[in-house]
Amino acid sequence: MAALSPDTKAKWLFGSKLPYAEAPWARGSPSPYYNDSHRRLRQAMRDWTDKYLIPNVQEWEDAASLPDWLYKQAATDGILMPMAAGSTIPLDWHGKFPIIGNVDPQQWDGFHDFIIHDEFGRIGGVGVENGLVGGVILSGNARIALAITEPDAGSDVQGLQTEAVLSEDGTHFVINGMKKWITSGMYCDHFLTLTKEAAGGFTLLVVPPSEGVSKRHMAVSGSTAAGTAFIDFDDVKVPVNMVVGERGKGLKYIMSNFNHERLFLGFQALRCARVCLEDSMDYAITRHTFGKPLTEHAIIRFKFAHMSRETEALQAWIESLIYQLGQLQPGEAEFLLAGTTAQLKAHAGLVLEHVVREAVQIMGGIGLTRGGRGGRVERIWRDVKALTVPGGSEEILLDFSTKRALKIAAELTKDVTKGKL
Ligand SMILES: Cc1cc2nc3c(=O)[nH]c(=O)nc-3n(C[C@H](O)[C@H](O)[C@H](O)COP(=O)(O)OP(=O)(O)OC[C@H]3O[C@@H](n4cnc5c(N)ncnc54)[C@H](O)[C@@H]3O)c2cc1C
Known part of the structure; x- marks a missing residue:
């Protein structure tokens, strides 16, 4: 049978x-x-x-x-x-x-x-x-990029210096500052920008096409087609109706937006890992060394075993997290799962770093050659750090995940110790 x-x-x-x-x-x-x-x-x-x-x-x-x-x-x-x-x-x-x-x-x-x-x-x-x-407005006719990072404020978002000053007649803000590594910045005419107000607080603004906005392309090692840009705001006038949400609460909105960004960076790392498995397996099945296919060398099979166990475990964690996020109320999901989401994003980057390293190794010179059979793996090799640094880098996210786990434990037990539960 x-x-x-x-x-x-x-x-x-x-x-x-x-x-x-x-x-x-x-x-x-x-x-x-x-x-x-x-x-x-x-x-x-x-x-x-x-x-x-x-x-x-x-x-x-x-x-x-x-x-x-x-x-x-x-x-x-x-x-x-x-x-x-x-x-x-x-x-x-x-x-x-x-x-x-x-x-x-x-x-x-x-x-x-x-x-x-x-x-x-x-x-x-x-x-x-x-x-x-990175640059979406729903109709596809105009584009907007998220511009938070500055030359002196990356991981430490609160250190940002771009200032928004309200005009005397209260009709507009005047913005001065710089934003760095803005994905899709070269393609965008609008920028969703986090600014600092002199009176205190951070305000999120949409900067439309305006005088005083200039941009230049930044050549980064991966993510080449993403149009990464350096943006300068020089006395840019932005009408007050361009404030997103409430003045002074921009940091909160950005922090909550990070959750979805981190999740989708995890999605990207997962599929990149599968692509690495697919292309290196394809090569290993057909490439003969010392009289037999690469897949008949135990050491190569051992590499695939490790690459695939990490990838399948990442898949299962991602699916479980998506399910949990979908079942909880948004506020509770944010509190209970932001740390897990951060941890997952950091983990996904670590998985991909290992999987792409092994894929390049299995494919030899082809894995280091642009275009052709090794093209996807070679690109992922260059792109992998564009998944582990932006959206919160590994150190920051792992530290945050433990801090949040401790905070949740404290919240869950505080009424227990008062004998309320
Ligand atoms: C390709 C690419 C695309 C990007 N796209 C965007 C975008 O669209 N919009 C946007 O606003 N930004 C974007 N960024 C910026 C990105 O978010 C930042 O690069 C990232 O937040 C890290 O900031 P930084 O580079 O200034 O590093 P830093 O903050 O200078 O940190 C350097 C290193 O030190 C570590 N570190 C920092 N503080 C600590 C600490 N307390 N404990 C331990 N380790 C620490 C960090 O983890 C990191 O590894 C992009 C960056 C890149 C490279």
């Missing part, structure tokens, strides 16, 4: 046939998290990525630039809005924008969000996706 029925085989043959290249759920393995709308979205995103991104990615990386049509295409085909929305689609956006895969906006959840980033990740590397997601 055959080990597997034709039905099971048909399901398990989704996408790449190579071991570990596809997530277990995508292959048909039972999962409590996914339904038909997720499978539909996965297929639609896969088709879109294969059609518009994969054939062009090398050219855009070489040019360190993305074409205008890409944003419009992504908006028209229903990708930009859900990417901006994250795990839920706000009610007043329902019906106003298309959604790829015809997913009902009411059904949209954290797993749909995960699938969008996961499928983009098959390009290999993060530059193109970061150029796209």
